[in-house]
Amino acid sequence: xxxxxxxxxxxxxxxxxxxxxxxxxxxxxxxxxxxxxxxxxxxxxxxxxxxxxxxxxxxxxxxxxxxxxxxxxxxxxxxxxxxxxxxxxxxxxxxxxxxxxxxxxxxxxxxxxxxxxxxxxxxxxxxxxxxxxxxxxxxxxxxxxxxxxxxxxxxxxxxxxxxxxxxxxxxxxxxxxxxxxxxxxxxxxxxxxxx
Numbered sequence: 001x002x003x004x005x006x007x008x009x010x011x012x013x014x015x016x017x018x019x020x021x022x023x024x025x026x027x028x029x030x031x032x033x034x035x036x037x038x039x040x041x042x043x044x045x046x047x048x049x050x051x052x053x054x055x056x057x058x059x060x061x062x063x064x065x066x067x068x069x070x071x072x073x074x075x076x077x078x079x080x081x082x083x084x085x086x087x088x089x090x091x092x093x094x095x096x097x098x099x100x101x102x103x104x105x106x107x108x109x110x111x112x113x114x115x116x117x118x119x120x121x122x123x124x125x126x127x128x129x130x131x132x133x134x135x136x137x138x139x140x141x142x143x144x145x146x147x148x149x150x151x152x153x154x155x156x157x158x159x160x161x162x163x164x165x166x167x168x169x170x171x172x173x174x175x176x177x178x179x180x181x182x183x184x185x186x187x188x189x190x191x192x193x194x195x
Contacts, residue, residue, distance in 0.1 A: 016045070023040075025067065028067065033063060041062065060112045061126070064105075069127060076134070083185045086138070090165060091182075093162065146194060147193055148193060149192075
């Protein structure tokens with residue numbers, strides 16, 4: 001039996017975390033990505049800059065977490081069908097991309113990602129990989145129900161779904177109707193169903 005080592009320093013205060021994320025979201029909407037700074041976030045959140053830098057290595061990671069991880073803590077849906085589960089997940093993603101903070105942050109974040117391969121790798125490893133891992137149970141249930149084959153390329157399916165939402169809502173700037181999530185979910189579920 002192993003025990004984890006005791007943590008050093010003061011434990012993180014969840015209220016500070018929420019204040020920092022909230023301040024970041026507000027500032028990105030109010031002044032845009034480029035004008036948002038760690039100093040301004042710290043001042044608005046009522047924390048020191050060191051508190052922010054202990055949790056995030058810089059503005060891109062902080063803004064990404066504030067704008068694009070709002071659905072990561074939502075309970076995983078279990079509607080009884082893959083199409084139903086995917087509809088719920090995709091609606092959350094559509095809503096996230098339509099949010100004012102995401103719309104304001106996306107161009108600047110894309111430029112930063114393109115200019116810094118290490119940043120892109122950190123975002124992929126710290127945020128995207130855990131999110132994908134979390135969604136695997138939706139597909140595992142679909143396999144158990146006989147809806148899809150065990151060898152279905154889940155990573156590719158998730159990339160396809162996220163890419164469609166990103167392109168349609170984030171890049172092209174469409175204002176999707178209420179049926180976009182259900183339509184995407186139906187197309188993908190039908191395409192990978194066991195025949």
